[in-house]
Amino acid sequence: MASQAARQPVRSAAAAAQGAATPFFPVASSPAGPVPATVKPPSSHWYTGRPTLASTLTALERAATDSRAHLFRQGLLPSLAASIAHDAEFHAVLPHPRQRRWKPAKDMAAYLRTGAQLKSSQYKRLTSSLAHLEGLLPYARVADSLAAEAADGLARPPALVTDPVAVATGRAAQGRAAERDDADAAAAAAGGERGLAPQLEQLLAHFQQPAAVSATGVAVERVVGKARRLGSQDEHQRTYAVGRRKESGARVWIVPAAASSSGTSSEGAAGRDAPAPLGRVLVNTRPLPDYFTQQPHRTAVVLPLSLTSSLGAFNVFAIVKGGGSAAQADAVAMGIARALAEWERCEVEAGRRDEAAVSWRDILKRADLIERDPRVVERKKTGQVKARKKFTWVKRCEVVRCLQEERGW
Template sequence: MALLCRRAASSLSVRPYFAYFRFFTSSAHLSAIKRPPGSPTFYTGRAAFYDYVAALERAINHTRGTLKILQLSPLPEFALRSLPSPVSAWKSKDELESALTAKLSASRHRRLVQLLNQLNDYRRIASTAGHDDLAQGLDRVLEMFERPDKEQHLRRGQRKPIVIDEHGRAYAYGARKTSSARVWVISSEYATAAKTQAGNASPPVTEILVNNMPLNEYFKIPADRERVLRPFQLAALLGAYNVFAIVRGGGISGQAGAVANGIAKGLAAHVPDVELILRRAKLLRRDPRMVERKKTGRAKARKGFAAKLLRRDPRMVERKKTGRAKARKGYTWVKR
């Protein structure tokens, strides 16, 4: 039995085994073996998106820890209200998709924007507190996600400031309903004299010309004149400035509102301290209300026709029916 085992062992050759090992350990075969991915997000199918999300979350955690060490987080409510308003101009959804080389659903885009807004809040805190190094580091992180035309995008909704020319005139544009007004506001002689002569006791006089006509001649209704003078009364500047206005379009009431809107803007340019008062009175903003259009079948926009006198009565005489004395009355049978 032992002899048979020795013969069987001698008959088996080890060469095929070593040849098999050399084949699978050759350099060509090792180069063909797939290496493990560098990031665990490879198996999610959206590696680029989750890599950016993980990087933003790490930046948020690091910044939050730094602000806690600096005793800047969390801030009380009054401190948060005193911070400058958040300003952001992130790339659009299509631009982010091209940058990440992946499709973004609405929920993923919302998650990415939430992380960017949180990091932007930390940047506001760092820049306001004077930690420029931390703010610049956050700038480098966020600039990859900001629009290339950020400055133009942020200036798009802002109004141009009213400039006072060399003659001391402030030009403003006012509007109300379909009326528009170009208004020039200039310091009156009373205001100039008050600066040079403190003892001048002459009453203040404001000259207002509308389409080259005095105010009381152009606006016959007292309510319209009160509407024009309301910015002066609220700002306590009655008599300090003269006004010249050119009005076009609409009716008298709309033109009075347009002139008042332009005067309020001009006064805010001359005296910035009264801007808050005029803004709270809603004089610096155009009144968005417009005249409602007339509806078909109605006398006006909503008014119906009074007492149906302007409309034909649709009732007609009912015809006589066969077998009846009239339309509905039957015959009366009398016994004889």
């Protein structure tokens, strides 16, 4: 009876709720105010590890697909998957355009706002997509010229996303109207729609490395490859170069031994019959055997001279600071190698030496003496003896330590 009396109010309340004219809503879920709209992510890659990078790669691939489809309709590519390398139809007459330098990985990560450094595979995939679009530029210029003459709709170029990073990060909403107005004004001034080549140029300009600027604000042209100077030479034929290794830095001057001794040699027959003088190597005003006492270090210093068959033909003066003996020897060797390559280049440019089929620079570069060795000592890790070595763990010592902690010994 007591249980039936306790359930009676509940049944009456339920019956009253069923017979009520207005539906019943709990207080917590009552739609009293407007329901806030759910903010949608700017792209479908928002929940990936690097959404900006994924969206940018997708936009670049879509731009490449649309561009190749347009070039295929114009008859400039035999198929949509045709290569634009040596088997392309216009490869012999179109210039090779891949001369742009892209932003380095660190600057590219800051531009993409990834929040972390780009992996080598990610940076390589991004630059490969950009290089592929750059290879389509000559074909796009030809397609624009053909589209200007044709009047059918098939010649109309596709509309590409010229700033995929702004679209991926949501920054395109503010500047999209202004960008569209500028594009329309430029197209109207040109007398037609925007061509494919200007769109590709604008797209690639966002990822291109900016021009170098000197301390005075003047733009300096970047010189890469064999055109880059490795040192300098003054009016006295003294060639100067710099070498580095780890914490060591070396400044090196080389002078031909015959030129340095021409002022002190006699004018008589005895001076003409005397053998050619041998060059010396001075490191911090000390002879080479006195400064580097170990044979491997001395061998490393004279290695560039041995490879170029010029051992004893130059007087070498080096000033080296920092690091240990091995690092200083490698720094001096790098400075000597760069100075030798620069001396041969200056001699060829002056006409005093014929250009060889294999230059000294090629020989020394093949021996890894021109570029700096980026390897450094690995740092010690916390909780380890050294960089890789771990502490020795003994089971018996661990048991004794646990007993001491339990019994308070």
